[in-house]
Amino acid sequence: MAEDLVLDTAIRDWVLIPLTVVMILIGILRYFVSKLMQSQPTPDAKVVKEGQVVVRARNLRAGANFIPAKSFRARRAYFSNEENGLLHVPKGQGQNPQAQMFSDPNMAMDMMKKNLSMIIPQTLTFAWVNFFFSGFVAAKIPFPLTQRFRSMLQNGIDLSTVDVSYVSSRSWYFLNLFGLRGLFSLILGEENAMDDTQRMMQMGGFGFDPTKSDCYCVQRIALVY
């Protein structure tokens, strides 16, 4: 850092702070909008029942060593009996969630709404930042970085002589986008924080077969004793 750039204080007052404040406000707005658009899922009696059975089986497994062996065996038989045990679902009968999703338009609609409520504000903010604040050196990160980070941090400035630690306004937007997640989880509660991970789990859960999980449960119960 041979020569330091002198940044105008007007940049701080009219670029840096407004950008951050707007990002925070948009995040809050998005939270409430997505909350409004969320339709309450009406629970299906069969699905709820299955879930409760699995929970009960899990509790039994957890508390297995606290009850007499005889009563445990009785309960195990109740759950995992080959003919009419609660956990014994005939193969291929359980409904695949993926097929369920296609048959149930509400579920697909919900997913789309969620994704849209993520994408639309982001696109709009990005366009807004691009339109008003393109080409500013808005900030300077307090630690040195290598040349590799130039394209990441100085997005929108085509000067190769500027020190890498100076951040353009567009990249400041990206920094905000990632860094404010923690703040949102603090001020908006857990729902917002869990949103992303939950969606990930949903994505990973595609093709997850309830019959398999129940069989899995049977096996695990059999494992205990």
Next chain:
Amino acid sequence: MAGHGESEKKSSDAVNDLQTFRAENLQSNMKVIYYSRTFLSIIGGVIAGILGFTGLTGFVFYFLMMAITSVALIAKAKFSIHTYFDSWNRVLLDGFLGGLMSFVLFWTFAYDIVHIF
């Protein structure tokens, strides 16, 4: 769950170290850890920015902050981690990298406002 088969043989003394966690309580404890880490990384970022740390000093400050958080959490759990969490890693490492991004952002923000302009 594999441990259950073994513990059955010595079930008399194994009752104490059996896994008897309630998933909900465990999750709520994890949430507390996550919140306190996020909160402290934001506060720590602002402090580091105002004090004008640059380069490695700031990251050392972050590690220090997280270490203090861990100690505070352990103290809050009355030094018996296994009553509240299933392993030490939960207290020491969980949410460590998640807070780093917030820390860097607020560090940069405060540093710029105070020192650059």
